[in-house]
Amino acid sequence: MNLLAPRILLTGVVVIAALAILIGLGVWQLERLAWKEDLIAKAESRLAAPAIPLEAAAALSPDDREFARVTATGTFDHAAERHVFSPSGEGPVYRVVTPLRIGDDTFLLVDRGYVPDRLRDAARRAEGNPLGPVTVTGWLRTAESRSFFTPADALGDNLYFTRDPERLGQGLPGRSWGPVVLVADEAPNQGGWPKGGMTLDFTNNHLGYTFTWFGLAGVLAAMAGFGLWRAIAG
Numbered sequence: 001m002n003l004l005a006p007r008i009l010l011t012g013v014v015v016i017a018a019l020a021i022l023i024g025l026g027v028w029q030l031e032r033l034a035w036k037e038d039l040i041a042k043a044e045s046r047l048a049a050p051a052i053p054l055e056a057a058a059a060l061s062p063d064d065r066e067f068a069r070v071t072a073t074g075t076f077d078h079a080a081e082r083h084v085f086s087p088s089g090e091g092p093v094y095r096v097v098t099p100l101r102i103g104d105d106t107f108l109l110v111d112r113g114y115v116p117d118r119l120r121d122a123a124r125r126a127e128g129n130p131l132g133p134v135t136v137t138g139w140l141r142t143a144e145s146r147s148f149f150t151p152a153d154a155l156g157d158n159l160y161f162t163r164d165p166e167r168l169g170q171g172l173p174g175r176s177w178g179p180v181v182l183v184a185d186e187a188p189n190q191g192g193w194p195k196g197g198m199t200l201d202f203t204n205n206h207l208g209y210t211f212t213w214f215g216l217a218g219v220l221a222a223m224a225g226f227g228l229w230r231a232i233a234g
Helices: 004-047 121-127 206-233
Strands: 069-076 082-086 093-101 104-118 132-143 175-184
Touching: 004 206, 069 104, 082 104, 093 132
Parallel strands: 104 175
Antiparallel strands: 069 093, 069 132, 082 093, 093 104, 132 175
């Protein structure tokens, strides 16, 4: 028994530390679950709300601007459009992000929709690029996050891999209306391209992860208890 005591004590410390980590991960996933459900509820509510003028959106806090449905009027600067790579079931497509001039020195970045690779060149879809004043209705979105696996933007090829308004706005004359992109709704463009609209695609696996971490903690506790019983009984 004296020889077993140090081993039991060391094993107990390791098991308690592992249980603390597993339970902590489970609690963290519960917090993430609550955050994700709140985000989805806010997004669905705001996407269904009536559009407000862009001027009214200026009074919103940065958090309240996300998914806010707005209407903006201005003139597109098609020569300065940006292309954001977006994988799809149709093969590679590109989101066309174009500055909308809404004042003498102000622009708002507008995601007009996507085009297939064959229409990335704006000259091949000139019919869909209006030259006069336009009114665009859509939803404000903040910057997309980059991951370790996100490729670097190829600025020389006008190719971006995240819809980041700060990077997309670099080099444009004037000042940005805000660190957001207006994602145009499904209203068709003349000629059919770009195709606008936005779909919510929130992955919400946090409840499953919660069960996994708590389940592993339960299994570990049971195994440790059984091992302790055998050590003492033997």
